[in-house]
Amino acid sequence: MRELLSLRRLRLIPALLACLLMASTLASAQSVPVPQPQVMIPSPPQLAAKSWFLMDADSGRVLVENNADERLPPASLTKLMTAYLVERELDRGNITMNDMVRVSENAWRTGGSKMFIEVDTQVSIRDLLYGIIIASGNDASVAVAEHLAGGEVPFADLMNQHATRLGLHNTSFANATGLPHPEQYSSARDMALLSQYIINDYPEHYAIYAEKYFTFNDIRQPNRNRLLWRDPTVDGLKTGWTTEAGYGLVASAKRDGMRLISVVMGTSSEESRAQETQKLLSYGFRYFETVKLYDADSVLNTPRVWGGESNQLPVGVDRDVMMTVPRARNEELAARLDIQGDLAAPIEAGQRVGTLEVRLGEEVVGEQALVALESVEEGGFVKKLVDQVRRFFSNLVGGWFG
Numbered sequence: 001m002r003e004l005l006s007l008r009r010l011r012l013i014p015a016l017l018a019c020l021l022m023a024s025t026l027a028s029a030q031s032v033p034v035p036q037p038q039v040m041i042p043s044p045p046q047l048a049a050k051s052w053f054l055m056d057a058d059s060g061r062v063l064v065e066n067n068a069d070e071r072l073p074p075a076s077l078t079k080l081m082t083a084y085l086v087e088r089e090l091d092r093g094n095i096t097m098n099d100m101v102r103v104s105e106n107a108w109r110t111g112g113s114k115m116f117i118e119v120d121t122q123v124s125i126r127d128l129l130y131g132i133i134i135a136s137g138n139d140a141s142v143a144v145a146e147h148l149a150g151g152e153v154p155f156a157d158l159m160n161q162h163a164t165r166l167g168l169h170n171t172s173f174a175n176a177t178g179l180p181h182p183e184q185y186s187s188a189r190d191m192a193l194l195s196q197y198i199i200n201d202y203p204e205h206y207a208i209y210a211e212k213y214f215t216f217n218d219i220r221q222p223n224r225n226r227l228l229w230r231d232p233t234v235d236g237l238k239t240g241w242t243t244e245a246g247y248g249l250v251a252s253a254k255r256d257g258m259r260l261i262s263v264v265m266g267t268s269s270e271e272s273r274a275q276e277t278q279k280l281l282s283y284g285f286r287y288f289e290t291v292k293l294y295d296a297d298s299v300l301n302t303p304r305v306w307g308g309e310s311n312q313l314p315v316g317v318d319r320d321v322m323m324t325v326p327r328a329r330n331e332e333l334a335a336r337l338d339i340q341g342d343l344a345a346p347i348e349a350g351q352r353v354g355t356l357e358v359r360l361g362e363e364v365v366g367e368q369a370l371v372a373l374e375s376v377e378e379g380g381f382v383k384k385l386v387d388q389v390r391r392f393f394s395n396l397v398g399g400w401f402g
Helices: 002-031 075-091 105-109 125-133 138-149 152-165 188-201 203-210 270-287 381-397
Strands: 051-056 062-066 100-101 123-125 215-216 219-222 234-242 248-255 258-267 287-296 299-301 320-325 331-340 354-359 363-372
Touching: 051 152, 051 188, 051 234, 051 270, 075 125, 075 138, 075 152, 075 188, 075 234, 075 248, 105 138, 123 125, 123 381, 125 138, 125 203, 188 203, 188 234, 188 248, 188 258, 203 234, 219 331, 234 270, 248 270, 258 287, 258 331, 270 287, 270 331, 287 331, 320 354, 320 363, 331 363, 354 381
Parallel strands: none
Antiparallel strands: 051 062, 051 258, 100 123, 215 219, 234 248, 248 258, 287 320, 331 354, 354 363
């Protein structure tokens, strides 16, 4: 009987072990952390406009776009390029804010919106620039075109040359004002890119775009950008309207260090362009954030250089690396350095030597050139000879002789 009991007990052992194994499996399964859902971002807003575009001014990441490359009449959004060329000439020292411009009869007679300059008077570049940006003066735009290029036609040619230089592929200018013309067109994307250059290239002049009023010749005119009154974070840029174009607005706002640029073209009213723009900006700021990964000129690596006075080359980026990502996902960013192999002197400072690739999970969200942060001159005869031998054996055995 005892023997029978012991056999039964022995038979129970595998069953007990199986139960323990099952319990252990359940316990381990329960201990595995439950994957957290990714940040949920709703679909972008649909706007009552012909085209629209939203981007981050620092990283350049496009957040929303719809018909962004459609060629549309820009109306007074044209004056962004007119103002940009004035700012460029100021920055290069070719003109000053105090330079005086004679007002021609042609400029004085230009129709549409005006800053009310008078024929044969002298007006400063400062007043004309304010008149272009705030009062949207067609007369001021023609006056600076004549002053800088000798006429509106050659000035339009300059505008087109710079549009090509800046990569505005769906833009053509025939005048400095935006008055209707068959060869005058642009796109929401191009207007955003132009605004990015205005903001980043000439920040000392950008404050003008936030001014709410401009007074000239005892006439006080308001900025037509209604968002300057409604949203304290909005500080630019330009409105436009013609019967053909409808109502357009290029706006920019900065919150918590993040700057967005929005463009709406072809809305039905002044109120509509303001409301539709506010939808874009609210969406961008609510669901995205921009983070700085690396500072300009910071050393990210020091690869081996052959045949140089120095054996190592400081490598980095020549401008800040900014990335725009969905909120709460910035910790998922990962950077990868792809540096050219077998770097050999001489190498000039600023020379491209590789690529910085930034990923968000499996998605590549940005690339930037890696450059030499210092120059490395060629070494002497003996140094180059020794490095040549080391380089040969290093390539042969996989870097042991570096």
